[in-house]
Amino acid sequence: xxxxxxVTTSQLTAQxxxxxxxxxxxxxxxxxxxxxxxxxxxxxDRSSPxxxxxxxxxxxxxxxxxxxxxxxxxLVLDTKGVNVWCAAGKGTFGTDELVERVEATGLKDLVDxxxxxxxxxxxxGVAAHEVKRRTGFVVEYGPVRASDIPAxxxxxxxxxxxxxxxxxxxxxxxxxVEVKNVGLMAIAATVVLYLLGGxxxxxxxxxxxLAGTALFPLLLPLLPTKDFTxxxxxxxxxxxVPFALYYLATSPGWVGGxxxxxxxxxxxxxxxxxxxxxxxxxxxxxxTGVRREIFRYIPVLVAMALSGLVMVAATAVGTSMGWx
Amino acid sequence: xxxxxxxxxxxxADRNALNTLSFxxxxxxxxxxCWEVCPxxxxxxxxxxxxxxxxxxxxxxxxxxxxxxxxxxxVDSGVGCAAAxxxxxxxxxxxxxxxxxxxx
Numbered sequence: 001x002x003x004x005x006x007v008t009t010s011q012l013t014a015q016x017x018x019x020x021x022x023x024x025x026x027x028x029x030x031x032x033x034x035x036x037x038x039x040x041x042x043x044x045d046r047s048s049p050x051x052x053x054x055x056x057x058x059x060x061x062x063x064x065x066x067x068x069x070x071x072x073x074x075l076v077l078d079t080k081g082v083n084v085w086c087a088a089g090k091g092t093f094g095t096d097e098l099v100e101r102v103e104a105t106g107l108k109d110l111v112d113x114x115x116x117x118x119x120x121x122x123x124x125g126v127a128a129h130e131v132k133r134r135t136g137f138v139v140e141y142g143p144v145r146a147s148d149i150p151a152x153x154x155x156x157x158x159x160x161x162x163x164x165x166x167x168x169x170x171x172x173x174x175x176x177v178e179v180k181n182v183g184l185m186a187i188a189a190t191v192v193l194y195l196l197g198g199x200x201x202x203x204x205x206x207x208x209x210l211a212g213t214a215l216f217p218l219l220l221p222l223l224p225t226k227d228f229t230x231x232x233x234x235x236x237x238x239x240x241v242p243f244a245l246y247y248l249a250t251s252p253g254w255v256g257g258x259x260x261x262x263x264x265x266x267x268x269x270x271x272x273x274x275x276x277x278x279x280x281x282x283x284x285x286x287x288t289g290v291r292r293e294i295f296r297y298i299p300v301l302v303a304m305a306l307s308g309l310v311m312v313a314a315t316a317v318g319t320s321m322g323w324x
Numbered sequence: 325x326x327x328x329x330x331x332x333x334x335x336x337a338d339r340n341a342l343n344t345l346s347f348x349x350x351x352x353x354x355x356x357x358c359w360e361v362c363p364x365x366x367x368x369x370x371x372x373x374x375x376x377x378x379x380x381x382x383x384x385x386x387x388x389x390x391x392x393x394x395x396x397x398x399v400d401s402g403v404g405c406a407a408a409x410x411x412x413x414x415x416x417x418x419x420x421x422x423x424x425x426x427x428x
Contacts, residue, residue: 085385086403088385089386089403120360120361120387121363123361123385123390124385124386124387124390124401125390126390126391127390127391128357128391129357129391129393141361144363162360162362162363162365163363163364163365164363228406276406277406277407277410279404279405280406280407280408281405282404283363283383284383285383285404285405286342286343286382286383286384286404287384287400287401287402287403287404287409288342288343288344288400288404289342290404290405290406290409291409293406
């Protein structure tokens with residue numbers, strides 16, 4: 001059975017770029033897909049290379065735009081609209097899907113060679129030796145980043161090309177989705193605190209939400225300590241300082257002190273919890289490490305937040321009722 | 325009375341305390357796949373066998389294990405995502421990974 005091939009180019013249109021922006025904003029996250037199957041880029045012949053990608057628009061577009069000026073085949077696997085690395089972890093960018101896709105597209109009859117170039121980050125899902133045994137095609141893992149492909153084709157992979165990093169740019173593009181994910185919760189908390197305590201508590205909630213979702217990814221390597229949660233606690237303490245100082249300066253005597261401490265005890269664990277939840281977005285957190293962090297810090301965060309809540313609530317109720 | 329005999333496997337595996345990665349050099353055929361696929365350069369090429377160069381950098385993605393043709397590498401692979409683990413714990417479901425259900 002041979003499925004007719006599709007045609008693509010290495011040019012990204014204005015519509016592609018709009019789609020990228022929407023994907024980065026988290027708008028209909030699972031709907032940025034391309035049709036799985038075999039694509040012709042340029043005018044590939046029987047000796048042209050075959051690149052394998054996922055059917056997430058950002059993955060496919062990164063690949064095809066990196067192949068500018070080249071004639072090649074692109075084999076798109078059905079990863080349900082998920083990027084290469086995450087799909088490989090899940091197994092949808094996997095051995096079975098690749099083998100089936102190679103057979104369904106009749107790739108053997110289109111090229112004389114028996115080589116498939118896969119993104120290196122597809123490796124958690126694909127057993128190269130099994131693909132060879134089942135299809136005859138040798139899997140060659142290309143670089144981590146599609147933009148390195150031209151250099152890779154010229155002179156092979158360097159150590160740098162094989163390494164995943166997490167530079168500012170890669171962290172910054174995640175911020176909109178992070179903010180969006182806590183958006184409703186943050187707005188609700190801000191409104192509730194505004195009704196209960198006025199502008200300053202509302203601002204504190206908003207600050208904690210933005211610190212955990214926007215500042216934290218941006219500042220990640222600059223924050224001291226090693227794990228995510230303690231980095232989050234450090235950042236949470238820092239952003240709580242202005243609020244603590246405000247209460248010390250405006251509320252009389254011990255009441256200001258209690259509000260100041262209570263604010264830190266509430267803001268720091270909130271930011272730390274959001275920081276802990278960023279582990280899955282990072283490029284280096286291991287399951288063992290994250291599990292350890294959860295067991296080590298969640299009880300601490302809950303204890304901090306509860307004691308902060310009791311301190312602030314008791315003082316607020318007590319002073320307003322004239323008991324204290 | 326319990327017999328306090330340590331578990332001994334037929335061949336020793338290089339393990340480490342930080343994660344679940346282990347490597348049995350005796351099974352390695354030096355095909356080079358592990359250091360080709362590792363995104364954190366945990367493995368390095370060696371003369372006769374691959375070398376476990378920096379096990380502490382392992383993120384348990386499982387690429388090396390999946391691509392090792394002789395089973396010399398073992399790792400309990402999974403996604404290091406607190407959001408997924410906490411969600412799974414709260415809903416009592418199996419640990420979720422990235423994909424359609426991620427972060428939603």
